[in-house]
Amino acid sequence: xxxxxxxxxxxxxxxxxxxxxxxxxxxxxxxxxxxxxxxxxxxxxxxxxxxxxxxxxxxxxxxxxxxxxxxxxxxxxxxxxxxxxxxxxxxxxxxxxxxxxxxxxxxxxxxxxxxxxxxxxxxxxxxxxxxxxxxxxxxxxxxxxxxxxxxxxxxxxxxxxxxxxxxxxxxxxxxxxxxxxxxxxxxxxxxxxxxxxxxxxxxxxxxxxxxxxxxxxxxxxxxxxxxxxxxxxxxxxxxxxxxxxxxxxxxxxxxxxxxxxxxxxxxxxxxxxxxxxxxxxxxxxxxxxxxxxxxxxxxxxxxxxxxxxxxxxxxxxxxxxxxxxxxxxxxxxxxxxxxxxxxxxxxxxxxxxxxxxxxxxxxxxxxxxxxxxxxxxxxxxxxxxxxxxxxxxxxxxxxxxxxxxxxxxxxxxxxxxxxxxxxxxxxxxxxxxxxxx
Amino acid sequence: xxxxxxxxxxxxxxxxxxxxxxxxxxxxxxxxxxxxxxxxxxxxxxxxxxxxxxxxxxxxxxxxxxxxxxxxxxxxxxxxxxxxxxxxxxxxxxxxxxxxxxxxxxxxxxxxxxxxxxxxxxxxxxxxxxxxxxxxxxxxxxxxxxxxxxxxxxxxxxxxxxxxxxxxxxxxxxxxxxxxxxxxxxxxxxxxxxxxxxxxxxxxxxxxxxxxxxxxxxxxxxxxxxxxxxxxxxxxxxxxxxxxxxxxxxxxxxxxxxxxxxxxxxxxxxxxxxxxxxxxxxxxxxxxxxxxxxxx
Numbered sequence: 001x002x003x004x005x006x007x008x009x010x011x012x013x014x015x016x017x018x019x020x021x022x023x024x025x026x027x028x029x030x031x032x033x034x035x036x037x038x039x040x041x042x043x044x045x046x047x048x049x050x051x052x053x054x055x056x057x058x059x060x061x062x063x064x065x066x067x068x069x070x071x072x073x074x075x076x077x078x079x080x081x082x083x084x085x086x087x088x089x090x091x092x093x094x095x096x097x098x099x100x101x102x103x104x105x106x107x108x109x110x111x112x113x114x115x116x117x118x119x120x121x122x123x124x125x126x127x128x129x130x131x132x133x134x135x136x137x138x139x140x141x142x143x144x145x146x147x148x149x150x151x152x153x154x155x156x157x158x159x160x161x162x163x164x165x166x167x168x169x170x171x172x173x174x175x176x177x178x179x180x181x182x183x184x185x186x187x188x189x190x191x192x193x194x195x196x197x198x199x200x201x202x203x204x205x206x207x208x209x210x211x212x213x214x215x216x217x218x219x220x221x222x223x224x225x226x227x228x229x230x231x232x233x234x235x236x237x238x239x240x241x242x243x244x245x246x247x248x249x250x251x252x253x254x255x256x257x258x259x260x261x262x263x264x265x266x267x268x269x270x271x272x273x274x275x276x277x278x279x280x281x282x283x284x285x286x287x288x289x290x291x292x293x294x295x296x297x298x299x300x301x302x303x304x305x306x307x308x309x310x311x312x313x314x315x316x317x318x319x320x321x322x323x324x325x326x327x328x329x330x331x332x333x334x335x336x337x338x339x340x341x342x343x344x345x346x347x348x349x350x351x352x353x354x355x356x357x358x359x360x361x362x363x364x365x366x367x368x369x370x371x372x373x374x375x376x377x378x379x380x381x382x383x384x385x386x387x388x389x390x391x392x393x394x395x396x397x398x399x400x401x402x403x404x405x406x407x408x409x410x411x412x413x414x415x416x417x418x419x420x421x422x423x424x425x426x427x428x429x430x431x432x433x434x435x436x437x
Numbered sequence: 438x439x440x441x442x443x444x445x446x447x448x449x450x451x452x453x454x455x456x457x458x459x460x461x462x463x464x465x466x467x468x469x470x471x472x473x474x475x476x477x478x479x480x481x482x483x484x485x486x487x488x489x490x491x492x493x494x495x496x497x498x499x500x501x502x503x504x505x506x507x508x509x510x511x512x513x514x515x516x517x518x519x520x521x522x523x524x525x526x527x528x529x530x531x532x533x534x535x536x537x538x539x540x541x542x543x544x545x546x547x548x549x550x551x552x553x554x555x556x557x558x559x560x561x562x563x564x565x566x567x568x569x570x571x572x573x574x575x576x577x578x579x580x581x582x583x584x585x586x587x588x589x590x591x592x593x594x595x596x597x598x599x600x601x602x603x604x605x606x607x608x609x610x611x612x613x614x615x616x617x618x619x620x621x622x623x624x625x626x627x628x629x630x631x632x633x634x635x636x637x638x639x640x641x642x643x644x645x646x647x648x649x650x651x652x653x654x655x656x657x658x659x660x661x662x663x664x665x666x667x668x669x670x671x672x673x674x675x676x677x678x679x680x681x682x683x684x685x686x687x688x689x690x691x692x693x694x695x696x697x698x699x700x701x702x703x704x705x706x707x708x709x710x711x712x713x714x715x716x717x718x719x720x721x722x723x724x725x726x727x728x729x730x731x732x733x
Contacts, residue, residue, distance in 0.1 A: 085696055092480070092701065110699040114485070203678065253569060261567060402698050406678055414680030418590055
């Protein structure tokens with residue numbers, strides 16, 4: 001009898017454990033109440049950049065000081081890949097997603113591919129700020145007339161010159177207006193200093209994108225690839241020539257300009273210039289300490305008169321998911337956190353980005369002492385302001401975008417830039433045919 | 438009236454295996470069945486699925502990337518098996534010798550790589566295989582008068598880079614398996630062989646290898662599975678896109694279909710294909726090795 005009793009207890013325990021174990025699995029996502037005891041609305045945010053998480057935590061504090069509907073924001077910082085996997089799964093399955101999420105542009109293209117995106121449109125929240133925002137940056141997260149994300153920055157693309165190398169080569173970088181000038185300067189740099197004028201990416205396409213869009217061109221139209229147009233052929237030919245004909249550049253160490261191996265290469269003073277978006281300032285300031293005070297920021301060279309001297313590059317939109325407990329409030333908060341005047345200044349001060357709210361670019365506060373003005377000088381925004389109206393982007397959020405990106409990095413760049421196996425025209429034709437199949 | 442008694446004695450074993458069975462059903466079998474179902478669907482969110490029949494499978498057979506990936510994993514599996522069975526066996530044999538000094542130390546040294554995260558190890562190897570002349574491997578070959586090699590960007594050297602990391606990492610694990618097998622071989626066999634005048638090689642060849650067969654089959658089986666599902670190392674080296682698919686694996690494609698393309702249906706199709714391939718290969722392998730045959 002007693003023996004049996006012990007077994008029964010054992011059975012009960014086992015059943016209980018199993019039940020608890022299973023129950024715990026199903027209880028991940030939503031909390032039972034979405035308000036704290038003192039009436040604040042609970043919100044969670046996922047991001048993949050620590051600084052952006054801190055930025056939003058502080059934003060919530062400031063919001064609570066001035067707004068009636070208070071917010072209790074919990075920020076989770078996850079590694080990039082992991083965050084996107086979790087987010088994708090949570091949105092697909094319809095539960096477990098955060099209220100607010102930072103979504104990088106390339107990922108955004110995937111998230112917005114669905115006919116009914118799993119996000120809440122920010123249109124009405126954006127309305128009061130619309131006139132002061134750089135429109136092309138909103139279009140990156142637009143689908144069927146709805147804006148689903150607001151970017152941190154414009155990503156104004158500029159050319160960064162190593163002034164030491166320029167001096168040693170006897171090149172005045174301010175006189176470089178066209179890519180022809182740039183190539184000649186490169187030849188001079190190579191001949192006099194032995195350094196590379198540039199390193200060309202083959203596992204990323206920031207510079208390629210900028211050079212295409214600066215010609216008022218694109219590579220996607222109506223969800224079809226248009227890679228064979230003159231602008232694309234011109235860019236790829238130019239990049240290939242730098243490496244194999246003019247020999248003023250080589251393929252980037254580590255495949256892109258945005259990786260540790262390249263940072264070291266540039267920090268050592270082996271590369272005379274790169275063309276990258278404004279956020280590259282952060283990479284330079286953090287990873288290239290030896291170049292402090294030696295990097296000049298200038299508008300991009302152009303192919304032809306009338307081309308833009310800049311472009312928009314990269315980007316991360318903050319988005320409100322359709323699983324948010326109070327979507328309207330979340331949307332208002334997200335937009336306020338980036339587009340209100342005080343917050344836009346903070347984006348520059350704390351994150352070093354050129355805020356999407358561009359009317360503040362010419363204000364004196366942008367010249368105040370911070371990590372970036374100390375590194376690059378006080379007149380950074382004097383250059384950016386000139387370029388404000390010239391910031392456009394190639395299409396990144398069409399259905400075909402992820403495939404196009406994949407194909408270019410996998411096939412087109414390796415066979416034209418990494419190796420000199422195909423002519424740019426043939427390679428782009430091949431890509432176009434494959435993508436429009 | 439007789440009360441029906443529950444026979445605890447006979448139920449108990451089932452209860453003890455229940456946690457495993459339940460978690461297997463919930464976390465393995467159910468997702469597997471679902472994946473098979475989803476492989477016939479176009480999935481845009483769980484609430485928005487469409488039956489597309491065999492369209493995903495048609496796409497699979499016309500997908501050049503799929504064949505490139507299959508070729509890569511076949512080569513990878515072939516090389517890892519070719520190296521990672523004889524070599525660890527030999528190392529284990531040496532480690533098992535009586536009177537070997539610092540045995541414990543050497544065993545740990547071989548085993549340590551297993552404990553490092555494959556992502557961290559991958560990163561370190563990525564830098565070691567840098568195309569720069571200062572990269573570790575380029576530095577080494579420079580002593581032989583060979584010019585720097587762009588390891589990760591051409592097909593043969595890229596495969597080499599993947600094999601090197603696999604050997605570095607799994608030598609220790611496989612050694613442990615063989616070591617445990619060796620310790621189960623009775624020393625008397627070796628003694629009597631010695632008396633019959635067998636030399637070291639003969640003992641290894643006629644006693645050790647045959648008696649390690651069960652372990653060898655096990656190692657071979659898991660090596661095939663690991664080889665076909667390799668992903669981490671490739672992803673750390675190249676990310677989702679490797680130039681001309683030099684490092685693309687089947688799992689890279691699964692990952693890419695799901696997370697860089699949002700195409701969950703096709704992702705599942707690739708998963709089912711991978712499953713089918715591994716099952717077929719394992720069946721052939723067990724047949725060839727004579728497993729499941731009646732003993733005697």
